[in-house]
Amino acid sequence: MTWMRIGGAGAVVAACVTYLVWSAASGSAEYYRTISEVHAQPVSGDVRVLGVVQDDVQRLDGGQEVRFTAADSGASMTVDYRGTLPDIFKPGIQVVVEGRTGGDGVFHARTLLAKCPSRFTAKA
Amino acid sequence: MITASAGGAALLAGLALAGFSAVLSAWAGVRRDAVTARVGRRALYAGAGAVVLASAALEWALLDHQFELAYVTEHSDRSLPWPLLASSFYGGQQGSLLYWTLVLTVLGSAAVAAAGRSGVRLQAYATTVLAALAAFFLAVLVFVASPFDLLEVTPSDGLGLNPILRDGGMLIHPPFLLAGFSSFAIPFAFAMASLLAGRQDPGWIAQTRRVALVAWSLQTVGLTLGMWWAYHVLGWGGYWGWDPVENVALLPWLATTAYIHTAQVQERRGQLKAWNLGLVVGAFLLAIFGTFLVRSGALVSVHTFAVSDIGPWFFALLAVLLAFSLGVLAWRSSSLRSARPLESAVSREGAFLLQNFLLIGLVAAVLWGTLLPLLSGMVGARRVVGPSYYERVSGPLFLALLLLLAAGPLLPWRRAGRGWWRAMAWPAGAATAALLLLAVGGVRGAALPVFTVLAAAAATSVRGLRPVAHAWRSRRVYGAYLAHLGVVVLAVGIAGSHFWQTERTVTLAPGQSVAVAGHTLTFSAYGERPGAVGEQFVTLSMGDESLQAARAFYPGLGGQAVSRVAIRSTALEDVYVVLDDAAPDHATVTVFVNPLVTWIWAGAAILVLGILLGNLGSVAPSPVPVRARVAVPAT
Numbered sequence: 175m176t177w178m179r180i181g182g183a184g185a186v187v188a189a190c191v192t193y194l195v196w197s198a199a200s201g202s203a204e205y206y207r208t209i210s211e212v213h214a215q216p217v218s219g220d221v222r223v224l225g226v227v228q229d230d231v232q233r234l235d236g237g238q239e240v241r242f243t244a245a246d247s248g249a250s251m252t253v254d255y256r257g258t259l260p261d262i263f264k265p266g267i268q269v270v271v272e273g274r275t276g277g278d279g280v281f282h283a284r285t286l287l288a289k290c291p292s293r294f295t296a297k298a
Numbered sequence: 299m300i301t302a303s304a305g306g307a308a309l310l311a312g313l314a315l316a317g318f319s320a321v322l323s324a325w326a327g328v329r330r331d332a333v334t335a336r337v338g339r340r341a342l343y344a345g346a347g348a349v350v351l352a353s354a355a356l357e358w359a360l361l362d363h364q365f366e367l368a369y370v371t372e373h374s375d376r377s378l379p380w381p382l383l384a385s386s387f388y389g390g391q392q393g394s395l396l397y398w399t400l401v402l403t404v405l406g407s408a409a410v411a412a413a414g415r416s417g418v419r420l421q422a423y424a425t426t427v428l429a430a431l432a433a434f435f436l437a438v439l440v441f442v443a444s445p446f447d448l449l450e451v452t453p454s455d456g457l458g459l460n461p462i463l464r465d466g467g468m469l470i471h472p473p474f475l476l477a478g479f480s481s482f483a484i485p486f487a488f489a490m491a492s493l494l495a496g497r498q499d500p501g502w503i504a505q506t507r508r509v510a511l512v513a514w515s516l517q518t519v520g521l522t523l524g525m526w527w528a529y530h531v532l533g534w535g536g537y538w539g540w541d542p543v544e545n546v547a548l549l550p551w552l553a554t555t556a557y558i559h560t561a562q563v564q565e566r567r568g569q570l571k572a573w574n575l576g577l578v579v580g581a582f583l584l585a586i587f588g589t590f591l592v593r594s595g596a597l598v599s600v601h602t603f604a605v606s607d608i609g610p611w612f613f614a615l616l617a618v619l620l621a622f623s624l625g626v627l628a629w630r631s632s633s634l635r636s637a638r639p640l641e642s643a644v645s646r647e648g649a650f651l652l653q654n655f656l657l658i659g660l661v662a663a664v665l666w667g668t669l670l671p672l673l674s675g676m677v678g679a680r681r682v683v684g685p686s687y688y689e690r691v692s693g694p695l696f697l698a699l700l701l702l703l704a705a706g707p708l709l710p711w712r713r714a715g716r717g718w719w720r721a722m723a724w725p726a727g728a729a730t731a732a733l734l735l736l737a738v739g740g741v742r743g744a745a746l747p748v749f750t751v752l753a754a755a756a757a758t759s760v761r762g763l764r765p766v767a768h769a770w771r772s773r774r775v776y777g778a779y780l781a782h783l784g785v786v787v788l789a790v791g792i793a794g795s796h797f798w799q800t801e802r803t804v805t806l807a808p809g810q811s812v813a814v815a816g817h818t819l820t821f822s823a824y825g826e827r828p829g830a831v832g833e834q835f836v837t838l839s840m841g842d843e844s845l846q847a848a849r850a851f852y853p854g855l856g857g858q859a860v861s862r863v864a865i866r867s868t869a870l871e872d873v874y875v876v877l878d879d880a881a882p883d884h885a886t887v888t889v890f891v892n893p894l895v896t897w898i899w900a901g902a903a904i905l906v907l908g909i910l911l912g913n914l915g916s917v918a919p920s921p922v923p924v925r926a927r928v929a930v931p932a933t
Binding site: 272285 | 534683860888
């Protein structure tokens with residue numbers, strides 16, 4: 175009897191966790207795309223893309239907006255981002271951008287993450 | 299040259315001693331031979347000594363700028379001040395493995411030495427498991443990732459240290475976290491030893507519980523310092539990003555949190571033996587799995603560890619440990635039956651189990667989110683979840699845990715009498731009062747239930763701290779309530795900064811002001827400090843105070859900039875200013891107002907203080923096994 179109740183509580187917790195995982199994942203999961211995939215097949219909804227920042231970084235609007243070309247395995251795209259840039263942002267680093275391609279063909283990033291340099295290892 | 303040879307030789311000696319100790323101790327365990335067991339233990343202590351020597355050699359090579367060592371060249375340079383130079387010890391792959399082995403062998407030796415009263419076989423088998431693990435790490439250090447590899451040409455200077463890591467937080471955060479990770483091996487070793495020895499008596503629980511608390515506390519400190527460093531240095535206004543590297547550090551901590559609670563059920567009632575063993579084993583496997591994930595490059599993280607060839611080794615270790623623990627558990631399953639069945643679901647035991655279910659659910663959900671890119675990549679397009687997934691899943695589970703923290707300690711052991719709900723008057727009263735106050739104060743949305751539950755949890759924890767006779771003898775109970783109070787304070791900080799953070803990015807001309815969440819900041823001055831590390835700074839005045847946010851430029855590293863965040867902390871809120879862009883005629887700043895962040899650091903300190911206080915001195919008298927029915931309320 176006691177074990178049945180405890181097992182029941184466990185089953186309820188398991189069901190709740192499954193529901194939470196399922197609803198949160200279907201609401202917020204994004205697809206990883208490479209830059210060439212972004213060009214080939216537009217997706218509705220946000221995607222996450224990894225690319226290397228090229229030398230053409232332009233700062234607009236008093237530094238609050240940035241526009242640059244991201245490249246990865248031969249493909250490239252123009253990225254526009256408004257917000258605080260990570261400290262290590264500069265040409266040559268890898269960034270992960272989340273957002274979608276607008277009607278102007280520019281990728282509008284909602285978030286921009288820079289990959290930290292290898293722990294304690296300096297790369298000039 | 300000599301240092302490298304000495305270090306390499308010490309590692310080799312350590313490997314031989316650890317292997318010898320593992321074999322000899324296993325033999326001593328089988329033969330119940332106290333003399334052989336003592337030799338096996340001493341071999342482990344000697345192995346620990348060899349690892350200490352190897353570590354000293356590496357530390358000396360770093361401080362002495364011996365750039366003929368590849369590790370020294372890659373992780374330090376002549377310009378570093380000595381504390382940072384010393385910390386480059388655990389800065390890279392090989393050094394952090396050596397540090398891990400150091401903690402494992404030294405803490406492991408201490409734990410084995412302190413376990414003298416648990417009997418020859420338990421001590422011998424614990425030595426076996428620890429020595430075998432040490433032998434694995436030493437083998438990796440000797441054959442795959444040696445910190446003593448030499449360069450063919452000795453450079454005149456090293457490559458140095460990345461500027462965002464040149465910070466005091468970096469000195470203390472990784473060693474605690476790594477020590478926490480590696481010390482999860484010790485409760486694992488004792489759990490396995492008790493199974494191998496066929497012993498399930500209170501002696502091993504006391505041992506395992508204490509070493510689990512040590513590992514858990516180290517991990518608590520490491521996680522908190524990591525959050526503190528991210529908050530003060532990275533300049534994004536937050537402290538936890540649900541990155542894979544952060545998640546895998548959290549998972550063994552959550553599993554051990556579950557264990558240190560249900561261990562009491564075994565201690566007092568002789569129940570849940572197999573369950574507890576599963577938690578201890580699970581925590582250690584999660585620690586190894588996490589290390590494998592982040593070091594193998596299988597996941598994309600914002601923290602990049604040097605991806606190296608040790609990944610497959612950790613995967614092999616994981617497979618062997620999993621097979622070994624499942625095998626031993628199955629072999630000894632008959633000895634794990636409970637002395638008596640659980641009597642009632644509405645009891646302290648029931649509350650602990652429910653807490654465990656919630657924590658395991660949390661582990662599963664975080665693990666699922668972390669592994670989703672790998673799992674979905676196997677069946678189709680790679681998918682990934684961001685912080686919003688983790689917030690939506692963990693929020694309700696954390697809330698349920700806090701509710702349990704309010705109610706669970708008030709439930710009696712064995713079975714609650716008919717009027718058990720009367721014991722809930724105290725937290726329920728606090729919750730009602732808080733709900734009314736918050737509603738009148740204009741708090742709406744998810745913050746309303748969260749702070750109501752927090753008030754109830756605070757009421758239960760504070761009430762548990764009321765003075766009683768024989769306070770020193772009851773220190774375990776006091777320590778537990780103090781730790782609970784720490785959790786509540788920490789949760790208030792997380793909830794406050796989560797619900798009420800304000801962020802604004804503006805470009806100001808000199809003399810211009812911006813108002814953020816009731817604070818008016820005026821751009822009062824711009825300045826530059828030239829030098830090897832150039833710096834731009836702006837001064838913002840806020841009432842009588844002035845805040846100086848700066849950006850430093852490291853010309854040697856391609857002009858990498860590092861923000862120096864300006865933070866004005868009070869008990870109620872932090873004003874946090876990041877300089878994005880500056881020139882004499884304008885400054886672009888992001889201003890965050892983060893309510894209650896200080897409570898996070900204070901809460902973590904109270905939590906660890908509670909654990910220390912409850913377990914200081916000789917082995918704290920374990921609570922009397924409960925036989926008689928306990929009256930309501932039992933606190």
